[in-house]
Amino acid sequence: MSEPLPILRYSTEAFPPEERYARWYLRDWPRQRPIYRTQPTEPFDTSWETAQLGSIIFAAATITAMRWERHIQDIRDSDFDPIILNLMVRGEAQGQIDGLPFHETAGMGHFHDLSLPSLHMSTGSFTYSFILPRPVAEAWFAPLHDLRALVLTADQAALLIDFAAAIHRAMPTLTQAQAEPLGRSALELIATVLKAARPSTTPLISADEALHLRASEAIERRLVEGDVSVEALCKILGVSRARLFAAFQKDGGVQAFVLTRRLDNARAALADIYRHETIGTIAHRLGFSDAAHLSRSFRARYGMTPREYRQLVATNLQVMRTSTAPER
Template sequence: MSCILTEAADDQAADARERIEVLRFSTDDLPADDRYRAWYMRDWPRAQPIYRTKPIEPFDTRWVSAQLGPVTFARVEITAMRWERRLADVRNSDFDPVVISLMKSGEAQGDFDGRPFHETPGTFHFHDLGRASLHVSTASLTYNLVLPRALADQWFGPLGDLHGLVVPTDQAKLVFALAEQVSDLLPTLEAEQAERLGRMFLEALAVALAAVRPKQSPPPSARAMLRRRAEDRIEERLTTGELTVEHLCDALGATRARLLAAFSADGGVRAYILIRRLERSRHALTDLERNEPVGAVAHRLGFSDAAHLSRAFRDRYGMTPRQYRDLLRADREMSPPGGE
């Protein structure tokens, strides 16, 4: 008898657990002439209309939605429609979430702020309500996730490349499977599960997005930026004598330690400058028509004299500047006319 009473108490406790609140909207019971206006003027998810819409066929719709932590989940059946959000609408609205729309059945295409857009069954796309868009959809069944901008930026930022991005079928399967399960179980799900379910959607979206999003190069480090500035300065002053570590530190506003660290892979700043001067010298020697004297090349590129250039050139290239130039001449004389 006590076991029966315990089981009955457990059943009552389970029944008493708070369920996720499910909101429903349908035009099924409304007169046909009243359906579109009733849907357009309803106060979900905002009191003011979000889009400029125009039905393409007799209007009908059914919506089921729930809040999963900060993520809004909705199952939407709706007839063919034209959807537009202009820049003026964006400026006049404080509602700018990112919407992920999963196309279970139907099709949509249009232009998302200059990006061509085409969504087919089994795919989903990202829609940034902080940007303009225009698209046309057939009668459709979609699952929709509405993410506050701060949450979307935290998980998927930067958001600039997401507006109108369509995730193909293979990469979208996991998100669809979760959406269908949540949709089926929504009336029975407990409120304490909402946060976890919302996070599951975010995790699944992150997996899908990582598979299709172009890889973004990380921003350059402070050391890389200093090196790039130093390289530009070196190129500008390579033919002058005023090119020392001290000069670069003063010009770039950098400490000696930071500058040396930026060129550590090259053996230091002086080693890098020498390599660049030798490469410029080699390029000058290839101009056989000009035939600039080796001493002149040395003077122009910051070497103390022709002997200094010859020693450094031989150390790097295994021959003197004159030997290198003689080799180029011999190669040219041996090449038949036309280069064949």
């Protein structure tokens, strides 16, 4: 006789309200390090049920309103890059994934590629999720580039939500022998829905938007070690200064965009509790002339010095650790 399907359950209900967010944020599922940078926007509470269905993970989650961020540095430091299909039963989420906007309301779904930077806000919600390891997603749904912020309409998502609800209801009675067939059925159903949900043609973008995308990729590759001057970028991209300036007009210019990316990376490095580079090293690595240059630019953007920001991160982390320390 097959063994019962293992179900991982997690809830913050038993913790004092002031400890619930820290307890959840520092949990070790699905990875020991947090996957998102999160900030509750109302008193925090959550409960989860997850199960492994063959090669994929199924999750049912209730969680209060939150801001979610995933930065390029987080992606570089992580080995967790699945495709997540989120199905919204109650609640709402909206934001952007790699610059592409999405808006999901109750009864809809969206795909989230964790190999890409993102920022979104969610209300209090109840969701079902299928977490698809990248090799599995590539085998079933490649190419994946058009899934990064793909939204399923209510009509498209309805069948998947019904299937997920049936799995959730049956979880207490499922066996390990049933897990693999259920996971495969989920993949087959997702593939069927995707045939209708995927755009039949690639949306057209303007010449300036296409150049902005190419230039942004070039800047990202050369940001740490490389020349990102206007002259160098024009040579790499084979365009004139006027064309390049036009493409970055909405960003305040090419160098303003480069500075923003450097400051984003500096903020991620300052918040990295595992490495603690010196501020001077961060400044040199990211192309600032010296620590003072980084400090002036950082204060102008964030209203505090790099040292003050690092101390704020350390203080917040200490508060979370203290609140989750076991009583003696």
